[in-house]
Amino acid sequence: MKTYKFPKIPEATIKRLSIYNRILRELKRDGIEVVSSSKLSEISGLNAAQIRKDLTYFGEFGVRGVGYFVNHLLENIKGILGINKQWNLILIGLGKLGQALLSYENLRKQGYNIVAAFDTDPEKIGKTFGINEVPVYGLDKINDIVKKFNVKIAIITTPAVVAQEVLKRLEEAGVAGVINFAPTKLTPDPKTKIKISYVDLVTEFDKMAFKITSD
């Protein structure tokens, strides 16, 4: 698989590529081999012309009058998104949401392996959680595990009040990116280049409330 380097791709395009990726995975699962841009538009709610533009941006994956080959397009988008490989992840904060993510099979299926979880609760440390029996450590082991498993991505599912402190430990361990579920803004050390993304589930509810109100 080729390595793609597109540092200039806008955030909105990446978002759409992730959407195409998800839809194509579902089509593949359903045994569908070819899909048109109008069908992709119908499923995604995105404009068909926008979809064609996005997909030609990275080369010609389409066949005029036929559509896109699902598997071929999926593999190319995965290559572009850098997700055509395995990632080792850690998770910090074993509350209900943390435990739910440990059991979220879709993550593992898509190449995201949570290799260890961290918590401060002595009742949890030393045990394993989730269907994949992920081991739980104290926060002092973050550095060791990150080095041992070459962990690039960490998931924060702690209470908001400790998330910043956890971020500091992750920066010290050399993690490249953090997906933050804690409902608080995190301030990275300006000397590190750590990337932080925020998952705010309320946004999904706002979108639904709007759809219903405007109908």
Add this chain to the structure above:
Amino acid sequence: MKTYKFPKIPEATIKRLSIYNRILRELKRDGIEVVSSSKLSEISGLNAAQIRKDLTYFGEFGVRGVGYFVNHLLENIKGILGINKQWNLILIGLGKLGQALLSYENLRKQGYNIVAAFDTDPEKIGKTFGINEVPVYGLDKINDIVKKFNVKIAIITTPAVVAQEVLKRLEEAGVAGVINFAPTKLTPDPKTKIKISYVDLVTEFDKMAFKITSD
């Protein structure tokens, strides 16, 4: 508060309004009263010209050379998004993710009240869950609760294999929208106008993998 009716607002704009809404909530929480489009751009990663365009689309909330009044803009965006009111929700499927959502305080703070949860497990039915002690019922009570509390939005956190059957019950009860966390596509009855949105957490991981790979 005025009622806004903008059925033609594109999905991408709604998504951005939700992002502004989240950022403005955080700014308000931090005591910040005025914000410029360039600051909003810095926080959101969105283009400043795009932000100004989005916000003027709905009227003039800005003061030239000063910025936007955070509270005023927030209230207007909430009005546009239809989220300046309380919503009663139900949740179906009390696994770990369902339980995590029952304890997700940000939902309640933003006006989304989960009034009841539903499960098939006799060990859970009749009990209450989460910090707000949400009662749990069998699926046969969906219709009654939806009517009693005027529920418009339902959250599906069941296993994929039963999600379609649950959707059918929700349609029969007259729910207007479903937020689906189950990793499966749902097919609504064409006679209903029920709206379905999908929350796929893998998308967030794909975006982070891409950011790290392209850096």
